[in-house]
Amino acid sequence: MINVNFSTDVYNGAAASTDFGSSQFWNKTFSRSGESITNLKNSDGDGSTVSFVYDPDGVGTMSHSESAFYTGTNPADDNLMGSYMYYTGAHPLDHMTFGGLVAGENYELYIYTQSENNVEIPEQLIFRVNDGSYVTSTANNGKTGTFTPGLNYVLGTYSANSSGQLVIDYAATGTSNRVVINGLQLRGPATPEPASLVLLGIGGLLGARRLKKKSGKTSVPAV
Incomplete structure (x- = not known):
């Protein structure tokens, strides 16, 4: 399991995926201009050959009063869901890429997406992986303090392309022109x-x- 957290805070929870225990290592990054990261660590802290590249419009953090997770069932999850990278606009699509994967193998991908609890217009994510079918999350007003599939995270299974990559194209959809991504989890075949x-x-x-x-x-x- 590879975990990525868009934050300066340390998060060591399991988020929605508990198969690897309640305490996990998360690779954290928080760059307004994006970043190319090599040799991400696995959830147990061991090294890997997996890389990650992203190039957002910007990054942001929430105050405790703005984060539904700070007053949710597990306030520690605010260290994941209380910050984000964001993209503004429906087109063109923005991109982020996992590399160093096994070509043709299937990977489970979790994308966490929830903004502040005081947004005037609910935000909604649309994305595709390796030019596949588009997936859309449920419009989210930021007021849910527990991990809820389809609402503040989306889970799917995708095959790495011939270059050993998962290329994720994403954008805002619905009535809002902004979408945030708090973090990602990637679970693949054991090596x-x-x-x-x-x-x-x-x-x-x-x-x-x-x-x-x-x-x-x-x-x-x-x-």
């Missing part, structure tokens, strides 16, 4: 550690040797 690969290789050789001895054949069967 064995180098030591595990060595053990798998030894296990395969031992298995092949047993088959060879049992059959009396001189060739090693394919595995």
Whole structure:
């Protein structure tokens, strides 16, 4: 699991995905001009080959009184949902990209999107991944203090392209011309550690040797 938080605050919760425990590492970034980040850390703090690039219109933070999560069931979640990067306008679409993925493999993508609780016009996200079908969140007035699917986060499964990327095009839709993104989570196929690969290789050789001895054949069967 790769977690990205658009904030200067440290967040170590699980957000809506608890499969990796209630305490997780989040890569934090908060740049008005965007950033290209390499070797993101996994949710357990170990390194990875995954990269992330984004280029927003700007970033923003909420006061405690403006964040529904500060007075929600878990105020610590305000460190994720109380800040954001934003994009203004429906067209052209803005972009952010995860790279260093396994081409053709499926990844679960969580996109968190909730603005201040005093916005005059509810905000709504529209996005697509790798030029696929568009997905639209429910219009959000910023007043929900719990993680609610479809409203303040959207979850989908997408295949990495031939370059090992998930290219996310996004914009505002509905009656508001602004949309915010508080953070993202990316869950993909497990990759064995180098030591595990060595053990798998030894296990395969031992298995092949047993088959060879049992059959009396001189060739090693394919595995």
